[in-house]
Every structure is written in C-alpha cells, then in structure tokens.
Amino acid sequence: MSCVMNSDEVRMWVYEETLPNGEKLTDVINQTNENVKYLPGIKLGKNVVADPDLENAVRDANMLVFVTPHQFMEGICKRIAGKIRADAEAISLVKGMEVKMEGPCMISTLISEELGINCSVLMGANIANEIAVEKFSEATVGYRQNREAAERWVQLFYTHYFIVTAVQDVEGVELCGTLKNVVAIAAGFVDGLEMGNNTKAAIMRLGLREMKAFSKLLFPSVKDSTFFESCGVADLITTCLGGRNRKVAEAYAKNGGKRSFDELEAEMLQGQKLQ
Amino acid sequence: MSCVMNSDEVRMWVYEETLPNGEKLTDVINQTNENVKYLPGIKLGKNVVADPDLENAVRDANMLVFVTPHQFMEGICKRIAGKIRADAEAISLVKGMEVKMEGPCMISTLISEELGINCSVLMGANIANEIAVEKFSEATVGYRQNREAAERWVQLFYTHYFIVTAVQDVEGVELCGTLKNVVAIAAGFVDGLEMGNNTKAAIMRLGLREMKAFSKLLFPSVKDSTFFESCGVADLITTCLGGRNRKVAEAYAKNGGKRSFDELEAEMLQGQKLQ
Numbered sequence: 001m002s003c004v005m006n007s008d009e010v011r012m013w014v015y016e017e018t019l020p021n022g023e024k025l026t027d028v029i030n031q032t033n034e035n036v037k038y039l040p041g042i043k044l045g046k047n048v049v050a051d052p053d054l055e056n057a058v059r060d061a062n063m064l065v066f067v068t069p070h071q072f073m074e075g076i077c078k079r080i081a082g083k084i085r086a087d088a089e090a091i092s093l094v095k096g097m098e099v100k101m102e103g104p105c106m107i108s109t110l111i112s113e114e115l116g117i118n119c120s121v122l123m124g125a126n127i128a129n130e131i132a133v134e135k136f137s138e139a140t141v142g143y144r145q146n147r148e149a150a151e152r153w154v155q156l157f158y159t160h161y162f163i164v165t166a167v168q169d170v171e172g173v174e175l176c177g178t179l180k181n182v183v184a185i186a187a188g189f190v191d192g193l194e195m196g197n198n199t200k201a202a203i204m205r206l207g208l209r210e211m212k213a214f215s216k217l218l219f220p221s222v223k224d225s226t227f228f229e230s231c232g233v234a235d236l237i238t239t240c241l242g243g244r245n246r247k248v249a250e251a252y253a254k255n256g257g258k259r260s261f262d263e264l265e266a267e268m269l270q271g272q273k274l275q
Numbered sequence: 276m277s278c279v280m281n282s283d284e285v286r287m288w289v290y291e292e293t294l295p296n297g298e299k300l301t302d303v304i305n306q307t308n309e310n311v312k313y314l315p316g317i318k319l320g321k322n323v324v325a326d327p328d329l330e331n332a333v334r335d336a337n338m339l340v341f342v343t344p345h346q347f348m349e350g351i352c353k354r355i356a357g358k359i360r361a362d363a364e365a366i367s368l369v370k371g372m373e374v375k376m377e378g379p380c381m382i383s384t385l386i387s388e389e390l391g392i393n394c395s396v397l398m399g400a401n402i403a404n405e406i407a408v409e410k411f412s413e414a415t416v417g418y419r420q421n422r423e424a425a426e427r428w429v430q431l432f433y434t435h436y437f438i439v440t441a442v443q444d445v446e447g448v449e450l451c452g453t454l455k456n457v458v459a460i461a462a463g464f465v466d467g468l469e470m471g472n473n474t475k476a477a478i479m480r481l482g483l484r485e486m487k488a489f490s491k492l493l494f495p496s497v498k499d500s501t502f503f504e505s506c507g508v509a510d511l512i513t514t515c516l517g518g519r520n521r522k523v524a525e526a527y528a529k530n531g532g533k534r535s536f537d538e539l540e541a542e543m544l545q546g547q548k549l550q
Contacts, residue, residue: 125476137473138480163477197517198412201400201509202438205413209503224499228484233508234476241516242472 008047011061016052026050042132058084063091063156066111069273070096073107077114089149090119091141095177104218106174108144118146120153121170123177124230125238134161140231141166142173165229171219172226179214180236183207187240188249204240208233244269283322286336291327301325317407333359338366338431341386344548345371348382352389364424365394366416370452379493381449383419393421395428396445398452399505400513409436415506416441417448440504446494447501454489455511456549458482460524462515467528479515483508520549 017025017037029035029050033043051057058064058080068076073094090111098105111119124139131137139157141164143150150166158164167173186207190200208227215222226232240246251264265273292300292312304310304325308318326332333339333355343351348369365386373380383394399414406412414432416439418425425441432439442448461482465475483502490497501507515521526539540549 125473125480127471127473130471130473135471135474136477138477196402196405196410197513198400198402198405199410201512202411202413202505204512205400205503205505205509208508212503227503228480228487230477230480233483234480237479237512238472238476 010045010048011057012048012050013054013057014050014052024052026052039128039132054079055083061085062088063152064088064117065091065093066107067093070094070098070107073110074098074114077111081114081116084115084117086116088115088117089146089152090115090117091153092119092121092174093123095123095181097174097178106171108142108170108174118144118149119170120144120146120150121174121177122153122157122164123173123235125234126230127238127242131162134159136161136163138163138165138230138234140164140173140176140226140229142170142226142231143168144170167223167226167229169221169223169226172215172222173229173231175215175218175222176211176226176229176231176235179211180207180239181243181245183211183236184239184243184245185249188246188251189253191246192250192253200240204236207240208236211236244272285320285323286332287323287325288329288332289325289327299327301327314403314407329354330358336360337363338427339363339392340366340368341382342368345369345373345382348385349373349389352386356389356391359390359392361392363390363392364421364427365390365392366428367394367396367449368398370398370456372449372453381446383417383445383449393419393424394445395419395421395425396449396452397428397432397439398448398510400509401505402513402517406437409434411436411438413438413440413505413509415439415448415451415501415504417445417501417506418443419445442498442501442504444496444498444501447490447497448504448506450490450493450497451486451501451504451506451510454486455482455514456518456520458486458511459514459518459520463521463524463526464528466521467525475515479511482515483511486511519544519547523549 014026014029019025019028019037025037033046033048034040035044062085064084066073092108092111094107097107098110108119108121120141120143122139122141126137126139139162141150141153143166154164154166183204186203187200190203212224212227248261248264248268251268252259252261289301289304294300294303294312300312308321308323309315310319337360339359341348367383367386369382371382373385383396386394395416395418397414397416401412401414414437416425416428418441429439429441458479461478462475465478487499487502523536523539523543526543527536536549
C-alpha cells in the first residue's frame with residue numbers, strides 16, 4: 001500500500017481485492033472509512049480516499065508516502081516513473097534494501113533514482129496496531145539535505161501521541177530500520193535456547209554495535225547519535241521483544257534446527273514473510 | 276558482602292548469621308563451598324574463604340572488591356580505613372550514590388576518599404543467578420586513570436562466559452548502573468498502565484537520553500560511547516524487562532497508586548529494598 005497526499009486529501013493506493021461478500025475492498029474502505037481487511041476496527045480520516053488505480057492515485061500528489069513490502073518497490077517505482085509531479089517529495093517507511101549486482105541499494109535511493117525526486121525516510125519503534133489506537137510512540141525522520149522537506153514531514157505526521165524527530169542521516173535511519181531485523185533473529189535464538197536475560201541483553205547490545213559498524217562501512221557519513229534515536233535503540237528493543245523475526249527464530253531454535261525457516265514461516269505468519 | 280583477594284586466595288567478608296540449624300553461615304560456607312543462604316546450589320571455588328571478621332578479611336589484600344548494598348558502604352569504609360595495604364586497588368560493584376549536603380558522591384569516590392586508594396567500578400547486564408550458572412554475559416569496567424589496574428581487573432573477572440571490557444570513564448559507567456534503576460520505575464508504570472511496546476521502547480530510549488544528559492551535567496567528562504557498553508543500553512534493557520524496580524512500579528500503577536511503594540516493597544521483595 002502506498003499513500004499519496006494532496007492538500008487535505010490523502011489518496012491511498014490499495015491493491016484491489018474482492019472480499020468474501022463480493023464487494024471490492026476500495027469500495028468498502030470509501031464507504032465505511034475503515035480498512036476492514038488489514039486494519040479492522042480503526043476509523044480512518046474521512047479525507048482518506050482508497051484508489052485501486054496506482055497512476056491515478058499518484059498523479060497530482062505533492063507528497064508521496066511509500067509503505068509497501070520492499071520486494072514490490074522497484075516494480076511500483078517503474079510503473080509511476082514520469083507520471084508524478086516534478087516537485088513531489090517522497091518519504092519511505094519501507095524496511096529493507098535491494099541487493100543488486102553492483103551492491104546494496106537503499107529503498108530511498110531506489111525511489112530517488114527511479115522517480116528523480118528527493119526521498120526521506122521514517123522509521124522507529126512503531127507497532128502499527130498500537131499507533132492506530134493512539135498509544136504514545138516516537139518515530140525518526142531521516143533526511144538527506146532538504147531540511148525544509150523534512151520539517152514538512154514532521155509536521156504532517158506529528159500528533160500529541162506520535163512524536164517525530166528529524167535527523168540529517170537518511171542512510172543511518174534507513175539502515176537501523178533494516179538491520180534490526182537481523183539482530184531480532186539472533187535474539188530469537190537466545191530465547192529459543194533459554195539463555196537468559198544477560199545473554200539476550202548482550203546480543204542486543206552487540207547487535208546494535210554491529211548495526212553501527214556495518215552502516216558506517218557502507219556509508220561513512222552515518223552518525224553514532226542516530227542509534228540513540230527511536231529508529232535505533234528503541235526499534236531494536238521492540239523488534240527483539242516482539243516481532244515476527246524473533247518469534248520464528250525462537251521456534252527454529254526450540255526445534256533444534258530440525259524444521260526449516262520456510263516451514264515455520266508458513267505455519268506461524270499467516271502469509272506474512274520474514275524481512 | 277565484600278570480597279577481598281590476595282594472590283590465589285579470595286577472602287570474602289560475610290556478615291555473620293546463625294542459620295536455623297544453629298550453625299554459623301561462614302562455617303557452612305567454608306565446609307561446603309556454598310553460600311547456602313544467598314546463593315544456594317552454586318559451588319564456590321575452594322579458594323574462596325568466608326571470614327566474619329571484616330578487618331581480618333581486608334588486612335593483606337592487594338585487590339578489594341566491594342559488593343554491599345550502597346547504604347552500608349560509608350560505615351564499612353570507615354571501619355577499614357587505615358587497616359589496608361597502601362598499594363591495594365579497589366573496585367566497586369555497588370549501584371547507587373550517596374547524596375550529601377555538598378552534593379551527590381559516587382560510591383567509587385567515597386571508597387577512594389575514605390581509604391586513600393584508587394577505585395574502579397564494574398557494572399553491566401549481570402543478573403547474578405544467570406552468571407552463577409555460567410550463562411554468557413558481558414560487563415564493563417570503568418576506570419579513572421590507572422589503565423594497568425583496570426587491565427588487572429579485566430583479567431581477574433574475564434572468563435569464556437563473562438566478557439569484560441574496560442573504558443576510561445569511571446563516572447559514566449557508575450552512573451549507568453545507578454540511574455537505570457530510575458528508568459526502570461518509569462518502565463514499570465508503562466507496564467502497569469498497559470501502554471504497549473511502542474511506549475515502553477520510547478520510555479527506555481528517553482530514559483537512556485536522560486541518563487546521558489544527567490551524567491554529563493554532573494561530570495562533563497562522561498562519554499557518549501559509554502552508553503553503548505554493557506553498563507549502558509544492555510543493563511537498561513535487563514532492568515526494564517525484569518528487575519525489582521520495574522516490578523514494584525508495575526504493581527503501583529496497577530493499583531492506581533492506592534497502595535504505597537513501602538507497602539508493595541514489603542510484600543513483594545522479601546526484605547530486599549528498591550534501589
């Protein structure tokens with residue numbers, strides 16, 4: 001799903017599905033202001049308009065929010081390239097990277113290169129269901145150079161229960177969101193092997209240190225202070241305590257490695273994938 | 276309890292108690308190599324000698340390890356002042372500080388000032404029972420200037436399951452060990468109010484930031500990097516997940532503040548105190 005904003009209207013591209021009762025998902029969202037399939041029980045603002053037509057959804061938008069699983073990003077960008085406003089600003093909430101022949105490519109870079117526009121990122125300790133019921137949380141906007149654009153994103157997302165901070169370190173913020181999922185697998189192994197709290201805290205700390213070292217190896221501009229932001233230590237904590245990577249890794253270790261990750265993923269994640 | 280080392284012998288001062296069967300605790304420890312009251316089920320090295328006589332225990336020691344509740348530290352120091360080797364090195368595992376009329380005084384400073392010797396500290400994500408059964412964990416030695424003394428402490432404590440790292444930031448390390456207990460109370464409130472994982476991660480992150488700011492206000496020499504060590508982020512994690520401060524604060528919040536901390540402490544901690 002990728003959201004597109006245009007003045008007060010939030011046009012949300014939705015991959016169209018037919019619901020069991022024969023209705024189209026976008027129609028139901030627009031009639032009920034509720035995404036009955038993926039976020040049931042939560043009322044969306046009346047200014048959110050679901051649109052099954054990707055090109056139509058992005059056409060007039062001045063702010064583009066990307067929130068799809070990372071494996072779909074390249075295809076989506078290729079479909080909308082040349083069909084958006086030249087002055088549009090993008091932000092990516094997508095966690096992950098494309099590993100290409102010539103090396104790893106961050107999703108924000110992919111967006112910038114495919115669409116020819118500036119792209120910031122938003123990451124943090126942000127379990128979606130908790131944000132939806134307005135429990136207090138924080139997030140980090142990472143931006144490259146355009147501080148004004150970053151401030152606009154902060155203004156857009158900021159509420160009394162969702163505190164957003166901008167830092168000039170797009171790669172650091174994006175890599176935090178991506179690499180913590182690797183650490184969560186290690187944390188899951190520790191849980192599965194019942195190694196205790198000292199070991200788990202050590203794994204999380206060493207994982208954070210590895211995240212920092214790896215990020216700085218890829219991008220020497222990455223700042224230490226970014227790892228103290230919500231996208232860093234806080235997201236690491238939530239992901240290593242809850243999170244599907246941790247959960248499946250725990251099951252893997254509990255089974256002594258005798259059941260594959262593919263098998264456990266299919267059984268435990270109801271169609272979602274490890275990231 | 277304060278331990279004292281002298282070549283291969285570890286002389287451990289034990290506050291003498293008579294056990295229900297009429298035997299003295301120190302006698303039982305020396306006969307069985309087990310602290311049957313405070314660490315039952317764990318065999319101590321045969322070189323550990325329990326001694327009920329504080330002055331005798333410290334007299335010939337060249338390395339002094341302090342591990343008592345912080346409220347007893349000043350009295351203990353006054354009792355042994357002038358009765359130790361002038362070249363003894365001290366290390367404090369004590370968490371807390373003395374708040375005096377003239378301002379806060381770190382325990383390592385108290386030891387140095389009262390005894391006229393150098394004092395390092397050891398802190399980290401170190402739940403004692405887990406270390407006792409040799410589960411992997413890490414710790415941080417904080418030292419002031421004497422790097423050689425710090426290396427000797429590292430050598431003394433280091434094993435294949437207990438990884439010790441030395442950093443030149445005695446105040447930073449000691450304040451981490453002290454201040455995380457305050458953050459754990461906030462984490463307990465979040466748990467008691469069922470505010471969710473995003474909020475808890477935010478509280479822990481903001482707590483870590485406050486710990487850093489407060490430490491640097493007291494001691495401008497404190498380093499940011501110390502908060503990435505085991506004494507920092509890792510100990511904060513274990514304390515905010517388990518830990519008695521978290522637990523009692525959770526109960527306080529669950530009871531809507533209607534039962535006092537004193538009452539809950541007496542009921543829940545079997546004679547231990549919040550720190």
